[in-house]
Amino acid sequence: xxxxxxxxxxxxxxxxxxxxxxxxxxxxxxxxxxxxxxxxxxxxxxxxxxxxxxxxxxxxxxxxxxxxxxxxxxxxxxxxxxxxxxxxxxxxxxxxxxxxxxxxxxxxxxxxxxxxxxxxxxxxxxxxxxxxxxxxxxxxxxxxxxxxxxxxxxxxxxxxxxxxxxxxxxxxxxxxxxxxxxxxxxxxxxxxxxxxxxxxxxxxxxxxxxxxxxxxxxxxxxxxxxxxxxxxxxxxxxxxxxxxxxxxxxxxxxxxxxxxxxxxxxxxxxxxxxxxxxxxxxxxxxxxxxxxxxxxxxxxxxxxxxxxxxxxxxxxxxxxxxxxxxxxxxxxxxxxxxxxxxxxxxxxxxxxxxxxxxxxxxxxxxxxxxxxxxxxxxxxxxxxxxxxxxxxxxxxxxxxxxxxxxxxxxxxxxxxxxxxxxxxxxxxxxxxxxxxxxxxxxxxxxxxxxxxxxxxxxxxxxxxxxxxxxxxx
Numbered sequence: 001x002x003x004x005x006x007x008x009x010x011x012x013x014x015x016x017x018x019x020x021x022x023x024x025x026x027x028x029x030x031x032x033x034x035x036x037x038x039x040x041x042x043x044x045x046x047x048x049x050x051x052x053x054x055x056x057x058x059x060x061x062x063x064x065x066x067x068x069x070x071x072x073x074x075x076x077x078x079x080x081x082x083x084x085x086x087x088x089x090x091x092x093x094x095x096x097x098x099x100x101x102x103x104x105x106x107x108x109x110x111x112x113x114x115x116x117x118x119x120x121x122x123x124x125x126x127x128x129x130x131x132x133x134x135x136x137x138x139x140x141x142x143x144x145x146x147x148x149x150x151x152x153x154x155x156x157x158x159x160x161x162x163x164x165x166x167x168x169x170x171x172x173x174x175x176x177x178x179x180x181x182x183x184x185x186x187x188x189x190x191x192x193x194x195x196x197x198x199x200x201x202x203x204x205x206x207x208x209x210x211x212x213x214x215x216x217x218x219x220x221x222x223x224x225x226x227x228x229x230x231x232x233x234x235x236x237x238x239x240x241x242x243x244x245x246x247x248x249x250x251x252x253x254x255x256x257x258x259x260x261x262x263x264x265x266x267x268x269x270x271x272x273x274x275x276x277x278x279x280x281x282x283x284x285x286x287x288x289x290x291x292x293x294x295x296x297x298x299x300x301x302x303x304x305x306x307x308x309x310x311x312x313x314x315x316x317x318x319x320x321x322x323x324x325x326x327x328x329x330x331x332x333x334x335x336x337x338x339x340x341x342x343x344x345x346x347x348x349x350x351x352x353x354x355x356x357x358x359x360x361x362x363x364x365x366x367x368x369x370x371x372x373x374x375x376x377x378x379x380x381x382x383x384x385x386x387x388x389x390x391x392x393x394x395x396x397x398x399x400x401x402x403x404x405x406x407x408x409x410x411x412x413x414x415x416x417x418x419x420x421x422x423x424x425x426x427x428x429x430x431x432x433x434x435x436x437x438x439x440x441x442x443x444x445x446x447x448x449x450x451x452x453x454x455x456x457x458x459x460x461x462x463x464x465x466x467x468x469x470x471x472x473x
Contacts, residue, residue, distance in 0.1 A: 012130040013211065013218045014086025020217050028217075032085075039081065040093040043074035047097035048104045050074075057183035068183035074098075075119065075188055079196045082123045083130075083137055084207045086219070091120035098162070107169045115169075118162025122155035122188075129154075138204040139197055148200075152192040160185035307381040309359060310366035318380035318388055325390055326440035329433045334392075337399030339406070340447040341428040342386040344459040353420050358385075360417040361424050368409050372402070396432050396464060403428040403462040411460065427454035431465035 020032060050056065055071040074097040082090030099116035107115060129151040130137070136144045163184040167177050211218060305317035313321065322338075329336040343349070343361060350358040362385065369379045369389060382388045389406075391399055410426050429451030433443055446465035454463040 010208075010212075011134050012127070013220075015089065015211065015217055016086075016219045017088065019219075023216050028214075036081070036089060036093075039077050040096060043077050043093040043097040044100045046073040046077075047101040051101050051105050057179045059179070067186065068179040069190065070183035070187035072187065072191065075191055076195055076199070078119065079123065079126075079192060080199060080203070082126065083196075083200055084203065087120075087123055087127045090123050094119040094123065102166075105170075107166075111165060111169050115162050115165045118159045118165075121161070122157075122159030125155045125158050126151045136204075137200055138208075139201045145197075148197060149193055152197075153189055156185040156188040156192065159188060310362055310381050312366050312369070312387070313378060313380035315380065315382050318378075318382055321378055321380075322390065322440045322444065325392060326433060326443060329392075330435060333435070335395040335432055337391040337394040337396065337402075337430060337432045338443060338447045339389040339391065339399060339403050339428055339430050340382070340386070340444070340451045341389075341403075341406070341426045342383070342451070344425045344427055344455075346385040349422065349424070353417065353422065357415070357417040357420060357422075361415050361422075364413055364415045365410060365424065365426065368413055369406065372406050372409060394432075396430065396466065399430045399432065400462060400464060403430050407460065407462060425460040427451060427459045428462040429454055429465070430462060 015032075020029060024032070050070075050072055057068045057070055060067050060069055074094065078090040078094035078097070080090070081093065095116040098119055099112050102112035102115045103109070129147070133147065135147045137148075139145045139148055160181055163181040164177070167180050172180065305313060307314045325336055343365060346358065346361070349361055362381070365387065366379070366381070369387065373379055373389060374391075376392050377389060379387065379389045389402075391402060394402070407426055407428055410424060413423065415422055415424060429447045429449065431443055431446035431450060433440075437443060450463040450465045454461050457463065
């Protein structure tokens with residue numbers, strides 16, 4: 001279960017270089033682009049320095065066991081850039097630094113260009129993880145911390161593929177591959193967790209505040225979906241399997257007894273089966289959770305927009321739809337009509353038959369409205385016994401005919417409740433959108449005035465916002 005800090009994490013968003021170039025101020029461009037170029041140059045120098053100083057595959061005795069570590073300072077800079085600003089900001093310096101040190105060490109150009117992709121590939125895995133699952137990057141929660149460590153491990157395993165290229169181009173013997181490969185991934189993991197992690201905890205709150213105040217410079221956020229989580233599960237599973245295979249394969253050269261070698265590989269394939277099962281189970285669990293969430297969100301959305309008694313839209317949603325329909329009509333120049341109606345003498349129904357019977361009358365009216373409306377129309381309970389229907393692409397003549405049909409259908413319907421039966425009647429007011437009005441409130445007001453005239457004129461009738469009914473005859 002996520003802590004409150006983790007649950008409130010915003011979606012993963014990146015600073016867009018293109019938007020910074022187009023919309024950023026000159027000071028922002030100078031600081032960010034200039035600082036980034038300086039860090040790129042520093043990463044290249046530190047990468048070449050790692051070769052000069054021999055910081056690759058350093059043996060360290062730990063409990064009588066030799067553990068190999070590689071110290072790679074450009075990783076600190078490039079991973080920080082990736083986690084704070086975005087993948088491209090960290091991947092380009094990482095690629096340039098790795099290619100530069102490879103060329104300095106004498107690696108052929110074609111191999112160096114391929115070798116340079118190692119760390120950007122690992123960073124990409126981390127970005128996929130943060131896109132799939134929103135986690136805070138200040139690591140101030142157990143879930144966010146464990147997630148970061150897990151993603152760092154998988155990223156380091158993916159990037160350690162470069163160790164195999166390094167060993168191949170330097171003609172290392174097979175027995176010497178394990179120190180190089182282990183030094184790469186283990187050194188990168190320790191640096192990511194012990195150096196970059198604390199730096200992120202200090203820097204991210206400030207970076208997050210700056211990004212939040214400059215949303216115009218950010219890329220559009222990616223919606224977390226089944227596909228993004230599947231990508232995360234696939235990358236984690238593949239990373240674990242690659243790590244296991246590489247470890248067993250490289251250690252195989254140093255194991256002499258055949259029985260021990262066979263046992264080791266049997267263990268590996270059992271390990272593979274377990275990992276694949278856990279990945280499949282995790283994905284199925286997520287699918288079940290997502291379906292449950294979708295159903296819950298749909299129910300909440302329905303409760304937020306629907307009148308519980310009648311099943312029609314509530315007033316809040318009706319106002320939103322009215323505004324949207326008014327805007328659409330004004331843009332298109334077409335005609336849209338509104339029918340406002342309420343039940344005649346509704347108080348008498350409640351007094352004579354009781355409020356439950358009044359509720360039955362409201363449900364009956366809503367059912368009749370649904371039966372005569374088209375799919376493009378929408379109806380709402382706007383007040384106690386006041387209802388609203390909007391008829392897109394409908395003029396005054398068509399709206400009048402619709403209102404009369406609805407009035408007659410309601411009058412012919414029998415309401416039954418608790419042994420009592422009675423009929424109801426409605427009065428209706430009709431208006432259409434006028435292009436010269438400033439808002440939909442005037443449209444509604446004219447329908448309301450027409451309804452008032454229907455009430456004053458004897459009820460159980462339809463009135464128009466233009467009283468000359470003979471125009472429609």
